[in-house]
C-alpha cells in the first residue's frame with residue numbers, strides 16, 4: 185500500500201460528486217429558492233438564477249430491484265424528454281428530471297404506460313420502503329419485498345392521489361426484528377418468529393466448543409449474541425457442552441440462529457408485528473418511534489390478507505377522523521393507542537396494551553408468560 189496519504193485518499197474517495205451532476209443542477213447548487221406542484225407526481229424547482237427544473241416521481245419496485253431492460257427503458261425516456269439525469273431515492277422511488285412542464289408530462293405518461301405509478305407527494309402515500317430480506321440477507325423471517333408489493337397493489341391509489349389522505353404517509357416493511365427499514369415511519373410492518381427457538385440437542389454441539397473446559401476461558405458465540413442473556417452453556421458429565429434457552433425470557437430476535445444452523449424456529453408461528461405512530465419529521469408533534477399496535481398476526485403469502493385488512497381499517501379510520509394536514513403518527517399520538525385499538529377492536533394483551541407498548545416488537549403471541 186502506498187504510504188502517501190494523498191495517493192491513498194484518491195483511491196478511497198469517490199470522484200467529486202459534482203462530476204455526476206447534470207449542468208442544470210450543478211449551475212444552481214445551493215441556489216434553489218422555491219417550488220411548485222404540477223399535479224401529483226410533478227414538482228417544479230425554481231432557482232434564484234431564473235432557471236427551473238421539474239422532478240417527476242415514480243413509484244419503484246419493492247426494494248428497488250429493476251431489470252436492466254427496465255433501466256434502459258427509463259434511461260431512454262429520460263434521454264428523450266429529460267436532462268439526462270435519474271435519481272433513485274432512499275425510499276425506493278425513481279425521480280426523472282426535465283427542464284419544462286411539457287416534457288415532464290411526457291415522462292409521466294411514458295412511465296405510466298410501462299405500468300409504473302407516478303405521484304407520492306403532498307397528502308398522499310409517499311413511499312412503502314422495503315428491506316431486502318431473502319434476496320441478499322441471511323436473517324430474514326418474512327419476505328418483505330413481496331409484502332411491499334401486496335401493499336402497493338392495495339394502497340397504490342394513495343400514491344397516485346386517486347384518493348387523498350389527511351397528510352403524507354410513509355410505510356416501512358422489514359423482514360426481521362433488525363428492522364433495517366427503521367421505526368420512524370407512520371406504519372411499520374416487521375416480520376418475526378413469534379416464539380422462542382428450539383434446538384437439536386445432538387447437533388447443537390457443532391456450534392459449541394467440543395470440551396466443557398473451554399467454557400472457563402471463552403463464552404460460546406451462540407451464547408454471547410443473545411441480547412437478553414437467555415441462553416446459558418453448561419458442561420455435561422461426559423465433558424461435552426450443552427445449552428439451555430430460557431423460553432420465557434427470549435424475545436425471538438433470531439440472533440442465535442444467525443450463528444448456529446441447529447437452532448430452529450417453528451414456521452407455523454412466524455408472523456408480523458404492526459407498529460404505528462413513527463415519524464422522523466420534526467413538524468406537528470415532533471419525531472417519534474413507532475409502537476406496537478398488534479404484536480402478531482399471521483404472515484400469509486402471497487396475499488397477506490390479514491395484514492392488508494388491518495392496514496385498510498387503520499388508514500380508513502385516519503381518513504375519516506384525522507385533521508387536515510395531520511400526519512398519521514400525530515393522529516395516533518393525539519387520540520392514543522388505546523383509542524385506536526378500541527375503535528378497531530384489536531385484542532389487547534400484555535404485549536400491546538397502551539401502558540406497556542413500546543418499540544420493542546420481539547415480543548410474541550406464543551410466549552410462555
Ligand code: SF4
Pocket residue numbers: 315316317318321322323324325328358359360361362363364365
Ligand atoms: S430487516 Fe432483517 S431481513 Fe431485512 S435486511 Fe435487515 S436484517 Fe435483513
Ligand code: SF4
Pocket residue numbers: 380381409410411412413414415429433434435436437438439440441
Ligand atoms: S432468539 Fe434472540 S432472545 Fe431468543 S434465544 Fe435466540 S438470541 Fe436469545
